[in-house]
Amino acid sequence: MAETYQYVVIGNSAAGLQALRTLRKHDRDSSVAIIDREDHPAYSRVLTPYYVGGKTGRDNLFIVDRDYYRREKITTLFGCNVVALDADGHRLEMADGRQVTFGKLLLAIGAEARSLAVTSDRACTLRHMADAEKLEALMQNARSITAIGAGLVSLPLLSHAPESAEKHLVVGSNRIFSRVVDPEASAILEERFRKSGLQLHKQNDIVAIDEDERLQLTLASGGRLITDMLIIGKGVTPNTQLARDAGLRVHDGILVDDYCCTSHADIYAAGDAAECKDFVTGEPTIQGNWMTAVEQGENAALNMLGMTCAYEGSLKNNITEVFGVDIAAIGYCQDDASQTASTFDAGTGRYRKIFLNARRRVIGAVLIGETNDAGLYYQWIRTHSAFPGEQALHRTNTYASFLQRLA
Numbered sequence: 001m002a003e004t005y006q007y008v009v010i011g012n013s014a015a016g017l018q019a020l021r022t023l024r025k026h027d028r029d030s031s032v033a034i035i036d037r038e039d040h041p042a043y044s045r046v047l048t049p050y051y052v053g054g055k056t057g058r059d060n061l062f063i064v065d066r067d068y069y070r071r072e073k074i075t076t077l078f079g080c081n082v083v084a085l086d087a088d089g090h091r092l093e094m095a096d097g098r099q100v101t102f103g104k105l106l107l108a109i110g111a112e113a114r115s116l117a118v119t120s121d122r123a124c125t126l127r128h129m130a131d132a133e134k135l136e137a138l139m140q141n142a143r144s145i146t147a148i149g150a151g152l153v154s155l156p157l158l159s160h161a162p163e164s165a166e167k168h169l170v171v172g173s174n175r176i177f178s179r180v181v182d183p184e185a186s187a188i189l190e191e192r193f194r195k196s197g198l199q200l201h202k203q204n205d206i207v208a209i210d211e212d213e214r215l216q217l218t219l220a221s222g223g224r225l226i227t228d229m230l231i232i233g234k235g236v237t238p239n240t241q242l243a244r245d246a247g248l249r250v251h252d253g254i255l256v257d258d259y260c261c262t263s264h265a266d267i268y269a270a271g272d273a274a275e276c277k278d279f280v281t282g283e284p285t286i287q288g289n290w291m292t293a294v295e296q297g298e299n300a301a302l303n304m305l306g307m308t309c310a311y312e313g314s315l316k317n318n319i320t321e322v323f324g325v326d327i328a329a330i331g332y333c334q335d336d337a338s339q340t341a342s343t344f345d346a347g348t349g350r351y352r353k354i355f356l357n358a359r360r361r362v363i364g365a366v367l368i369g370e371t372n373d374a375g376l377y378y379q380w381i382r383t384h385s386a387f388p389g390e391q392a393l394h395r396t397n398t399y400a401s402f403l404q405r406l407a
C-alpha cells in the first residue's frame with residue numbers, strides 16, 4: 001500500500017530544504033515528506049572542500065539536525081532512491097518497491113558530477129558526502145595532489161589541501177575558471193595561484209592512469225605526472241531521467257515556467273536540476289549555485305501552496321576564496337556585454353570589472369581581492385541600476401561608501 005502525503009519533496013539539499021522551510025512557514029498542518037537517497041540531514045556541499053582539506057570537521061557541514069524534521073512534522077524517507085514517477089497517477093516508486101503518492105511534488109534532485117573515461121580507486125569526484133569522506137581519507141597521506149577541471153570544485157579543493165602537498169591542475173581550456181570569470185580575471189588569478197605553488201597544465205587532458213604505489217597519469221600532451229590522488233572536477237549533469245521518463249518537458253534540465261512549475265501542473269522543479277529563466281538574458285539556464293537553488297526552492301513551495309508568485313529569474317552568484325584570494329562573479333560576466341569598465345591594482349591585486357548593457361545598466365561584476373561589497377553589485381543588477389561611473393570601481397570599499405552616502 002502506498003503512503004500518501006499532500007506535499008512530497010525529493011532532494012534534501014539547498015532547494016529541498018528551503019522548500020520544506022517555506023511549506024512549514026505557511027502551513028503547519030498538511031502532511032509533508034522529504035525523500036533522499038543519501039541518509040543524512042541536509043548539509044552544505046559548498047563547505048565540503050574545507051572538510052576534505054581538514055579545515056573544518058564533518059559535523060560542521062550539517063545545516064540542520066535529524067531533530068529538525070521531527071520538530072517540523074516532516075516525514076523523512078532517507079536512504080530511499082526514487083526510481084519511477086507516474087505524473088498523472090501522482091505516484092512515486094522507490095528502488096525497494098515502496099510507493100508514495102502525492103498531492104504536489106517538488107523535484108529538487110540536483111545534479112551528478114561527471115567522471116572521466118579513465119579512473120582509479122584513488123580518483124574521485126566531489127558531489128556527495130561519501131565522495132567527501134573518500135577524498136578526505138585520500139588527502140591525509142597525499143604528498144602530491146592532482147585535479148582535473150578548473151572550476152568551483154577542483155580549485156577550492158586544491159586550495160584547502162595541506163600546504164605541504166605538491167599541487168597540479170590539469171585544464172582542458174586555455175584558462176582557469178573559464179565558466180566563472182572573464183579572461184582578464186583568469187590571467188590575474190593564474191598568476192596568483194602559481195605564486196601559491198599551483199602547477200598548471202593547460203589545454204591538456206588525462207588519457208591514462210597507471211597505478212602501483214603511486215598514480216602515474218599520462219597527459220594528452222605526452223607528459224607524465226606522478227601523484228597520490230586525483231580529484232575529478234569536470235562539471236555536472238543535471239538529474240533529469242526521472243522527469244524525462246515521466247514525460248515532463250526536459251532540455252538540459254527539467255524545464256520550468258516563471259512559477260517553478262514543470263509541464264505537469266502538480267509537479268515543480270528547483271535548483272541544479274531545473275532549467276529556469278536567467279534574470280539578465282531571460283534565457284532558460286541552469287545556474288548551478290546554492291543561492292539560486294534556495295530562491296527556486298522557496299518560489300516552488302509558495303506556488304505549491306497556491307500563493308501565486310512569479311520568480312524573477314536566476315543570477316550567477318559565485319563568491320569564494322581560493323588560495324587566500326577572495327573572488328566574486330555575479331550576473332552576466334562575459335566580454336560580449338555592450339560595455340565593460342575595469343580597474344586593476346597590481347600592488348594590492350585588487351581587480352574589479354563591471355559589465356553593462358546598452359542602456360548602461362549594471363548586468364554583471366567580477367571582483368578579485370575584495371568581495372565584501374559583492375551584495376551591492378548584486379543589488380545593482382537586480383534593480384537594473386544605472387552604472388554610477390568608473391570612480392565607483394576605484395573606491396577601496398564601495399559598500400562602506402554607499403552606506404556613508406545613505407547615512
Ligand SMILES: Cc1cc2nc3c(=O)[nH]c(=O)nc-3n(C[C@H](O)[C@H](O)[C@H](O)COP(=O)(O)OP(=O)(O)OC[C@H]3O[C@@H](n4cnc5c(N)ncnc54)[C@H](O)[C@@H]3O)c2cc1C
Pocket residue numbers: 010011012013014015016035036037038045046047048049080081082083108109110111126127128152153239242270271272273288289290291293317318319320
Ligand atoms: C564541492 C562543491 C563546491 C561548491 N561550491 C559552491 C560555491 O562556492 N557557491 C555556490 O553557490 N555553489 C557551490 N556549489 C554548488 C551547490 O552546492 C549546488 O548549486 C547546490 O547544492 C544545488 O542544490 P540542489 O538542492 O539543487 O541539489 P543538490 O545539492 O545536488 O541535491 C540534490 C539531492 O537530491 C538527491 N536525489 C537526486 N536524485 C534522487 C532520487 N532519484 N531519489 C532520491 N534522492 C535523489 C541527492 O541525493 C541530493 O541529496 C558547490 C558544489 C560542490 C559539489
